[in-house]
Amino acid sequence: MGTKNVVCPECSSVNAVEIDVESHIVECSQCKGDLSDPFTLDVSDDACMKHITENDIAVFVDFYSTTCGPCMAMYEDYEDAALGFGMKVRFLKVNAEKYQLVAKEYGVTGLPTIIAFKGGKEVDRVSRQLSLVELTMWADRLLV
Ligand SMILES: [Zn+2]
Numbered sequence: 518m519g520t521k522n523v524v525c526p527e528c529s530s531v532n533a534v535e536i537d538v539e540s541h542i543v544e545c546s547q548c549k550g551d552l553s554d555p556f557t558l559d560v561s562d563d564a565c566m567k568h569i570t571e572n573d574i575a576v577f578v579d580f581y582s583t584t585c586g587p588c589m590a591m592y593e594d595y596e597d598a599a600l601g602f603g604m605k606v607r608f609l610k611v612n613a614e615k616y617q618l619v620a621k622e623y624g625v626t627g628l629p630t631i632i633a634f635k636g637g638k639e640v641d642r643v644s645r646q647l648s649l650v651e652l653t654m655w656a657d658r659l660l661v
Contacts, residue, residue, distance in 0.1 A: 521573035523552045523604065529564050531571045534604075543604070555603030557596050559610045562618040568609055569619075569634045575606045575659040576634040580625045582614045587646035588629040598652035606656045633659055 520533040523543070527550030534543050534552060543552040557579075560568065568576050579595055581588035599608035613620045613628060623632055623639065633641040633655065640659070647655070 553603040557608040594649040
């Protein structure tokens with residue numbers, strides 16, 4: 518039986534999770550936080566890099582700013598899309614006004630930009646507002 522690493526949304530510690538318990542609530546070994554929590558996570562540069570590099574599950578990073586109209590217009594759709602992917606795709610948000618290191622690292626020039634990562638590597642990116650349907654389809658594609 519294999520395990521995969523899942524970074525805790527609460528404390529950012531790395532947990533090795535049995536693949537066959539994916540569909541159940543899984544507690545973080547450090548803080549008892551829920552690893553299958555499907556909600557979006559507003560993260561700093563440090564936490565973002567940890568999620569990108571340590572997670573065996575796919576990771577979305579939405580680079581946004583509060584003064585960007587399309588970013589704010591996508592806010593709710595991004596949250597709704599995340600609800601369907603607990604323990605499958607981690608939906609992160611980085612406020613690119615406050616945190617610029619990760620955005621620089623990946624050459625993000627316009628907002629919103631959403632980058633999909635798998636196994637620590639960028640696999641896809643989009644630099645425009647996506648609808649709920651587009652976000653969901655995109656996340657689905659990452660699972661195959
Ligand atoms: Zn934790």
